Amino acid sequence: MNFNTSRFDHVKDNRLKEWRNHEYKYDAWGNLIEKIVGIVRWQTFTYDSENRLVKTETMANSQVEVTSSYQYDSLGRRVGKQSDIQGQTDQKRFLWQGLRMLREESPEQSSLYLYEPGSYAPLARVDQKEGETENTIYYYHTDQIGTPLEMTDAEGHIVWQAKYAPWGLIKQLVVNEVEQNLRFQGQYFDVETGLHYNTFRYYDPEIGRFITQDPIGLSGGDNLYLYAPNPYGWVDPLGWSCWSPKNVAGRKVYQRNDLFDPNYMDELGKTNIQRMRKGEAPIGKDGSEVNLHHLTQDEPGSMAEILSSFHSKNDRVLHMYSNQWDKTWVGADGSRRLYASAPSSMNRGPFNTWKKSYWKQRSLDF
Numbered sequence: 001m002n003f004n005t006s007r008f009d010h011v012k013d014n015r016l017k018e019w020r021n022h023e024y025k026y027d028a029w030g031n032l033i034e035k036i037v038g039i040v041r042w043q044t045f046t047y048d049s050e051n052r053l054v055k056t057e058t059m060a061n062s063q064v065e066v067t068s069s070y071q072y073d074s075l076g077r078r079v080g081k082q083s084d085i086q087g088q089t090d091q092k093r094f095l096w097q098g099l100r101m102l103r104e105e106s107p108e109q110s111s112l113y114l115y116e117p118g119s120y121a122p123l124a125r126v127d128q129k130e131g132e133t134e135n136t137i138y139y140y141h142t143d144q145i146g147t148p149l150e151m152t153d154a155e156g157h158i159v160w161q162a163k164y165a166p167w168g169l170i171k172q173l174v175v176n177e178v179e180q181n182l183r184f185q186g187q188y189f190d191v192e193t194g195l196h197y198n199t200f201r202y203y204d205p206e207i208g209r210f211i212t213q214d215p216i217g218l219s220g221g222d223n224l225y226l227y228a229p230n231p232y233g234w235v236d237p238l239g240w241s242c243w244s245p246k247n248v249a250g251r252k253v254y255q256r257n258d259l260f261d262p263n264y265m266d267e268l269g270k271t272n273i274q275r276m277r278k279g280e281a282p283i284g285k286d287g288s289e290v291n292l293h294h295l296t297q298d299e300p301g302s303m304a305e306i307l308s309s310f311h312s313k314n315d316r317v318l319h320m321y322s323n324q325w326d327k328t329w330v331g332a333d334g335s336r337r338l339y340a341s342a343p344s345s346m347n348r349g350p351f352n353t354w355k356k357s358y359w360k361q362r363s364l365d366f
Contacts, residue, residue, distance in 0.1 A: 014223045019207055030224065032211035043193065051212055052076065053202055056193050068192045076200055083192040090192075098296055099199060099238060101188065113182075118252055118295060118302030119245075120185035120237040121146025138178065145235050145245065146185045151178065167208030167231050168196065186237025201239035203227060216240050219310045221258065243304055249357050254295070254304040255365075260284045262366040276363035279356030284308060292355055293318060299351055303358075 015026050025034035031051055035043040046055035058066040068083035077099070083090045095103040100120060104111045112126040122140040129136075138159065141150040147168070151160040161175040168184050181189040187196040187203060196203040201210045208231065213224040220226075220241035228234035228242035235254070236242040243254030260282040262272045272282035281289040288308035295302045311318065 013213070014225050016207060016209060016225070022206075030213040045211065047212075050076070051215070053211075058193070066192045068190070078197055081190070083190075085192055100186075100296065116146070118298060118300075119146065120235070122148060122182050125151070140182075145231075145233065148180065148182050150175075151180050165205070167205055167227070168203070169205035184231070184237075185235045186239070198239035199237065203239065210239065214240065216310060216314070219307060241306075248361055249354060251300060251354070251358075252302040253292075253358065254302070255362075256305050257365075259290055259305055259307055273363050273366050276359040279359050281355075281359055286310075292358070299347060300354070 013030060015030060016024055018024070021038045023034075023036040024032055025036075027033050027047075029047075029051055031045070031047050033045050035045075037043075040061055042059045044057045045053055048054045052070075052072055054070055056066070056068045057064060066083065066085050068081060070078055071080040073079050073096075077096050078094055079096075080093050081091075091106060093105040094101055095105070100115060101113060103113070107130065109127055109129045111128075113122055114124040114126070115121060116123055121142055124140060125138045127136045127138070128134075137154055138151045139153075140148050141152065142148050147164065148160075149162065150158055153159050158175050159178040160180040161173075162170045162180075163172040163174060165171045168187070181191075183189050183196050183205070184198075184203075187198050189196055190202075193202075194204075194206070195211065196205055198210070200215055201212050203210050208227050209225045210227065211225075214220040217224070226242075228236055234242040234244050241256065243256055245252055245254050247253075260272055262282070264272050264283055266272075266275065266283050270278075275282055281291070284290045284307045286307045286309040291306050291308050291311045292303045293306050293311060295304050
C-alpha cells in the first residue's frame, strides 16, 4: 500500500486533530477552541489570558443549544459556573478546602463533600435542600483509584451507579436517581460540555486527553495533553501531572518514576539508589533533591513526589496556608479568627523520621 505523506497535515506538539468523526482546532497557545462532531454538532471554547476556560457554546443543527461561563479565584480554582441548556438555566458555586472541592451550592440545594483522609477519593456527600432543615447523606463506593462506581443512601439503597469506558467516560448510567458528578480523582463532570473539570485544566473523557497544554510545561511529561499512561493505576487530581498511588509506611504516596534517574550519580559518587538506601532523597532531573509534598497540608497525610523546582515555582498554590497569618480572617467585630478548614501547625519531627524510612523503601522499586 502506498501512503503519500504529503496528504497529511503536520500535527504539532501532540495536538489531536481528528478522531473518528471528531475534528479539533486549536489557538496559538495550544488551547482547544473548536470541537466538531460530524455535521450536526459544533462546540467552541473561549479562554482568558491565563488559558483558563471561561466560556463555551454548543450548536446542534445550526441552533445554539448550550452556553456556559466559568469563574475562578486568584489561585485558579473554579468558584462558579452558569449554563443555559435549551432554555434551562443552571447556576453553581464551589467552595474549596485547599485544592479539594469542599462544597457545591445551587439555588435548590448545597452539597458538602467528605474525602478519604489525605486523598481526593470521595467517601460521602451531605445534601441540604433549600428551605429544609434535615440533611441527606450519601455514601460513595469507589474502585481501586478512587473513581465513584456507586452511591448509596443511609439505608443502603443504590441511588447512583455507573459503568465506565477505560478513560473515564460513562458508557452506562445504571441507576441515576440522584445527580452525581464526581469522576476520576479531582474531576467534576460538566453536563453542559461533557468535559471533566480537573482543578487546573479540563479533561475530555472521550479521548482521554486534556483540552489545553499542561500549565507546568514539561515538568508534567513530554506530552502536554496526556492524562496518564494507564487510567487504571494512575491519577492526576490537579490536572498537572499523573502519579501512581501507593501505600508506603502507613501513608498514601503519589509516586512518579520519571522525576529522577535511579542510576544518576551525585557529586560524591553515590547513585540515586544508594542515596535512597541511606534514607536520602534522590537527585531529580532539575539537579535538586526530589521533594515530598503534603497534598492536603496535614501531618500525617498523603504525599506526592515532585521536583524541587516545581515545588518552589508553585509554592503559593501548593501551600494555601503558607504561614499562620493565612489561616485567619477578620470578623465583623474586628476580631481575628482561625479558618475552620485550616490545618494545624505541622510537627516536622515525625515527618522527617518517616521520610527517611520512605526513601529506603522506595529504593526497593529499582
